[in-house]
Amino acid sequence: MDSSRLPVPPGVDDRWQVSDRLGHQLIRVMRAMERAKAGKGVGPDGVERAAYVLLARLVLEGPRRSNALAESVHSDPSTVSRQVAGLVRAGLVERRPDPEDGRATLLAPTSEGLRVFEANRDRRNNQISEMTAHWAESDRHRLIELLERFAGDIEQRLAPSPTPPSAALRGQEAS
Template identity: 55%
Template sequence: MPSDDDLALADEVSGQLIRLVRLMERKHAQYQADHPDAVERATYLLLVHLVKDGPRRAGTLAEAVHSDPSTISRQVAHLVRLGLVERTTDPEDGRATLLVATDEGRRVFEENRRVRIERIAEMLDDWPVEDRRKLAELLARFTTDFANNALKPRPAEAPPAPPVEATAGGSRSLPG
């Protein structure tokens, strides 16, 4: 069982993570407002997977991003309309369709990646190199542990014991 100090530190980390996510959401919303053709973050994640992992079937893509096929279908349709993804016949099974990032999709991915990396480099520019390395190391460790912990089934918690009523002859449990 974690100590009170462990829980207080976890609360501080949790609070900072919540703050970071909110700041990122706000920044993304501002970007969306400034760029009407921008792709939603969840939809962009599909493009990222297709660029990094290569052509995939929609079902495999849905599994990779932990989403349901109907959501993926709608998001892929949007990427196809934008010319960032195309549907092709699966060479191994002519009845199936593969989703493939287009040249434009790869260009958009690389441009977004470049801008993100440059912004982070600018933010960290006045940090000592060792601090930047340590941040990268700790973030990698944290995200790995987070992913692994999220995949573990949590043990079922025991229901709370019924309240005990004091009686003259001892104590007895009250009915729930």
């Protein structure tokens, strides 16, 4: 359905209509991505696709503790722990002693993890390049700028708000 022809409730302004069209297009993109990944829960290396997000974060941002990794991908620590265990078993991530705290460990990509990350990134970039080959270079750059801006706004809006100091203290007192 052409989103410009969707019924419009009475009394809405142009900004609402533009947001409605944008929302419709975002849904189309998300559904297309879901269809493309359907049935592909495990990558060619036998690792869950969701775990690749963790591998990518470790490659791009460096070693970190499991809890910090979970926080950086806005995921539950137990889910991240399970996915990290799969990455470790696959030889893509290793646990290293934390130089700042000998009792803790840092997660870091292995050389095989770097190879797998690069192979996945190359595959993704080739697909995007093929899909946008007929676009003007300026349109591709403009899309990047707009998506970076939109992603930043989403992250800022949807990021969990920090716990107020008084609530954090009450939580400590209860332990």
